[in-house]
Amino acid sequence: MAFGRRNRRPSLLGTAARTAVIAGTATAASNAVNAKAANQQAAVAPAVATPLAAPAVPEDDLLTRLERLAALHASGALSESEFAAVKATLIP
Known part of the structure; x- marks a missing residue:
């Protein structure tokens, strides 16, 4: 007689662990993409010419x-x- 689970379905704990790993990976990837986009915007922002000041309205x-x-x-x-x-x- 073999020890362990007979059916090959994951346990509730296994499913929760897998979900946590997937969610953590997705969050890390999302944060990396957002950080890269923010760095690119910061690098581009100084290169953009500032508009001229509007003439003073009387x-x-x-x-x-x-x-x-x-x-x-x-x-x-x-x-x-x-x-x-x-x-x-x-x-x-």
Whole structure:
């Protein structure tokens, strides 16, 4: 009489161990791919030319700001007290 398992199916412990090995290998491979991609991006990033700064936009005049504020108030986005507070900060 032979000792050991008669059926050739893996035990529950064997299946869990195999799954752990496969998951660990997949995680290690995924981490290696991500690290390689990050290193390649870091190497390429300094080579990319930085865009030129946008020309300075002139500051809106007082009338334009007040018109936008009135439109927000008319649409209901600002209450009467909020409208008055912001208007007071705009008008010197």
